[in-house]
Amino acid sequence: MNQKKNIDVVSIKNRIYLRIIILFLIIGLVIFFMRLSFIIVTDKKNGEYLVTDYKFIEDDFSHPRLKLLRSREHLDEVVASGKSQFEKIVLLRHWVNQQWKAGKYFYYPPFDAVEILDLARKHGNYGFCAQYAVVFLQSCQSIGLHARYIDLIGHFATAVWSDEYNRWVVMDPDNDIYYEKDGIPLRGRDLCSAYWNKKTKGIYKVNYDGNKTKVTVNDLVNYKLYSIIMKADQLSEPISILYKGLNSNLTLKNNYREYPYIGNNVLKIFFGESLMWKEFDTNESFRDRIITDDPDDFRYAMNQTRINTIRYYPDKGIVKILLSAISSPTFKTFIINANNSGWQEHKEKQILYLKPGFNKFSARILTKFGWPGTESYIRYFYKPNFFKYFLNKEI
Secondary structure (H helix, E strand, O other): OHHHHHHHHHHHHHHHHHHHHHHHHHHHHHHHHHHOOOOEEEEEEOOOOOOOOOOOHHHHHHHHHHHHHHHHHHHHHHOOOOOOOHHHHHHHHHHHHOOOOOOOOEEEOOOOOHHHHHHHHOOOOOOOOOHHHHHHHHHHHHOOEEEEEEEEEOOEEEEEEEEOOOOOEEOOOOOOOEEOOOOOOOHHHHHHHHHEEEEEEEOOEOOOOOOEEOOOHHHHHHHHHOOOOOOEEEOOOOOOOEEOOOOEOOOOOOOOOHOEEOOOEEEEOOOOEEEEEOOOOOOOOOOOOOOEHHHHHOOOOOOOOEEEEEEOOOOOOOEEEEEEEOOOEEEEEEEEOOOOHEEEEOOOOOOOEEOOEEEEEEEEEEEEOOOOOOEEEEEEEEEEEEEHHHHHHHH
């Protein structure tokens, strides 16, 4: 009996000792954790690198003809009422659409917006979809927006880079529309895919007034074959043409009647490098096009900001950051926003002082034309040495 009691006493003592040991271990772990400092990345959305073998070439946005177009046509006033970049793009597209009524027979001018407008106003030389596209694209360039030509079946349109939506969006100045689904403006590849898959549910064409019309498969027949032209520099490098059996460059003339006449003769235009999107295995294709099914060839993201974390200093709660601009020919500076403190201009090097807990650092480029690029951000979680932190706070 006494032996059993002794065993019970020993067992109780062992359990007490074990609990004391566990308690000290927990206290030790708590102290260790409180003394520990670390910084981890919990989320990020960073700028994109170009992943393509092809190069998109644009005119210098300070080209004299673009400056003339902007000032003479008062394009800043045209877009002034737009509250966002996208609204300004729509206003600009509508303005282009209203400059003349499309014609079938006319003298085909160079890809020069000022010349096209002059011929329409002074001589009744009314172009069609291509001329609308040229005037719109160069109007975009004149105010610092990136745009490229879209070549379709029996139609010619444009896509504009939207910093708000971080994508190229189709803009058709001839028909004064764009397309959207779930409130997001669509790309040419989206429309090509919708045609081939016969999935147009939820797709609308949106006109200048914001009125929406449901799209049918037949509405997208032009997008059956979809290609982009990788050159938007025709002011500096005029397009080559074949007209009446002769090859030449389409350049400005003193007499507009020296331009090729559309209606009686066949005019062939050589745009240079063009990419055609391959949606399905089909024998139908444009001639003289590079066929690709790589989305990165069409993606070609513009005005990107890359946030590079260079150093972590957990003991001090500091992160050193280096910003880099990608595909931003008109880059001026960076603007940053640390923990919702407001956007402000800053150089590429940044020291970020973290607060305990979650921190968000955002950055974007700012162009010479005042357009902010797409936002990039990194979220950090900072856990300081609580002993030092509260001691310093008390002091």
